[in-house]
Amino acid sequence: MTERDIEFKVFRYKQGGAAPAHQTFTVRCDENTTVLVALQDIRRDQDGTLILRHSCHHASCGTCGMRINGREELACVVKVFELGTPTVVVEPMRNMPVISDLVVDMEPFYDRFNAAGMPFIRESEYLEEAEVAEGLETYMRCENCIECNLCVSACPIMGTDPTYIGPAALAATWRVVEEPRGLDSRPLLDWVDSQNGCWRCHVAYECNEACPSGVLPGDKIMSLRRELTKRKFRRLFGR
Amino acid sequence: MDNIQPTTDPVRPKAPLRSWFDVRGRSLSTLAFALNRLTAIGLTIYLFLHLAVLSLLLRGPEGWDQFVALAKNPAFLLLDVVLLFGVVYHMANGIRVALVGMGVAHTRQKSLFYVLVGIALVAFVVGAVLIFVE
Amino acid sequence: MQSSMSRRSLEEMATRRDRSGSLWLVQAFSGLLLVLILGAHMIAHHFIVEGGLRDYQQVLDYVANPFVFIIEIVFVITATAHALLGARAIVLDLRPSAATMRVVNWVLVAVGAVAIGYGLWLAVALQRAAGA
């Protein structure tokens, strides 16, 4: 196993303190070292005041979203050597208020989910492709969206206009429209049929690129628009 | 660091349009969009110039034919090439955005981009050659 | 979590609806129409004509064709609408206040009306000139 010293330029900011700045740390890394592990090593060995969000360490909780060399990534699955750069720049996500260092305030993210008054975020979805074990009606699994906010950070429109509903909430809306489970999804379609809803998307597909979980929020936004287009034409022809 | 807001209150980013042209780590579709917007601005300006120029027709043959002579000098032809690029690109990407934006073939938007912009580039090269040959 | 919505939120959600979707569809369909008309326009005016531009008499002869006349009028309307809707989208990305946006909407409507009116007037005048 080869080891190498890698430089990390980390965004630092403390409330009430100096203006934000990048601080450089040198960390001994090997092939298995992820950016998350390197940051934890910095925290342990060099600067105990560095804070960041992390939990599951395998791209399933979505807490360690940040920008690594400018790209939206989950730090837990980015291996330092695979980046191929001698210096790794680590910054918090875009378009979110920064609490401190790499920690952003997730409230605006969840505000969007609560704004609709409907259970957008589903903890589980039906899985029907497998023969179900006795005693169960159907298999359920957690939804693929891990609420990491990376798509919101990557979205150019979020950078333009903070009142945009955003890719994550729009993708979640589509999940309800696609599979309403007894809910009336028409009000949700009304909600996204607006300037700040799915029509605001400029088809840049940054969200699809950023999503670590294969949700493809961009595709979901387009699905919503197809549904709304059909609805508009139906209304236009009086049906 | 411009797009990071070191505050506990959600505030608006400082420069609304700058984020569009921050291309670090951005996808092809963002570049496609940025180019679409640039060509859109160019074409809008051109559209109104074009309408204004057409008023020369009302001044009779002298005014118009003078303009036609001007438009045939090489510097003007170069502008025509730029315009042609703007038109074919905006058309090709526009078809993609219109289809994808209505949820038609949206899961194949990348291939759509390559095919349409590919066709557009071929049309552009042919058109550009024609402009200079004639 | 409650799976039923409160009356208030239902009403709130309906009020969020606006015309932006319909405007976008107009933008999309006008764009698709423009691909056809503008394509034809460019080929007719600049590629099949010797020298790339019609001279005065050629233009008049061309416009005298009633079919061409109608197509050119449709072209002016579609292109103006498409351009101004596009301009509106760009202004939206500059984060205007609601009041600014109202003004912008009216300005755009006015500009559009003037441009289309001018285009129609020009076409009619040219056809008259051709007929004369």
Add this chain to the structure above:
Amino acid sequence: MAPFHAVIIGGGGTGAAVAHDLTLRGMKVTLVERGELTSGTTGRHHGLLHSGARYAVKDKESAVECIDENTILRRIAPGSFELNDGLFVALTDEEAAYSHELVEACHECGIPARRLTREEALAREPNLNPAVKLAVQVPDATMDAMRMPLRFFATAKHNGATIKPYHEVVDFVRRGNAVSAIRVRDHTSNKEYEIGGDIFINAGGAWSGRIGAMVGVDVPIRPSPGVMLAVYGRLCNMVVNRLHASGDGDIIVPQRALSVIGTSSWVVEDPDNLGLPEDHIQMMVKYGSELVPAVRTAKFRAAWSAARPLIGPRGADTGRELSRTFKCFDHIDEGVEGFVTITGGKATTLRGMAETTANVVCQKLGFPVPCPTRDYVLLPHTAYYA
């Protein structure tokens, strides 16, 4: 006005459940965590909601505890679990013979368990090793290792608890033989201040030994890491266990579109320095592919270590021994008043651990309120941020 102020140190699953429990019992609760919530061990476990079958043969008490808590959690945290059940898979004749013992032990503990033939098992999980002899189906489930505890935090917060992530304890303030306050450093602003309270609860998990040392008490905890491997692809829908006594690499937990293979075990001194032994990752691939051969060719997603809080022998073991899986120590036996440690245990039993701890706390403070958490349905995790 709440009669007592409880200060909890540690924002993992245990701290979350203790905060929820004490808040519901009517106490004022403040919880401090040095990093993000669930950033220690809680978020990193493989996400298994134990049915208890794993312990049924050798440790009936733990098994009963698991099935009880499993049932309660499904009731109070609906939606946080994948309803997928678990399979214990026998690959050898020896393991097949052991299945009788397992099913019987499960039934004794009240764990529903039924034997499946080779064909039945393969029909449900086609990716299983075709050499499977038979399987036993039990009510295991997959949990969202971060969001399930987050629901405890969300509920506690909405009921009035103060949750302070990024607050690290730097010192304890003593008055006589009692802990009277903690000194914390707020890492979001680099400011230090004191938080006073009536009772201080050490819920530091693998870090609880370190917190105990700051007070000068002995918490016999050894951080015991295990390596886990996540691969792309949902290779099975049920939790797949190896039907043998607990060992390395004996479980595959499907999580969303990933499969998580666990786990190994060793002991370290520093819970912040676990390392990630390459040979353990290879071991996960080897043993995992014995259960589901597709593991060998599946694309790598992540490998990581998580530190279990392993309870070791204590210098003066006079603390309350309330369970063999987790322990709640009242440090009064070492001459320290107002300081309680809860440690050990597992994610499945977090609510039970909290109930035990809260009982100890209430008894100490002379505040007899019964445990209200068994039927209290938790708020969704999103409520934590709203």
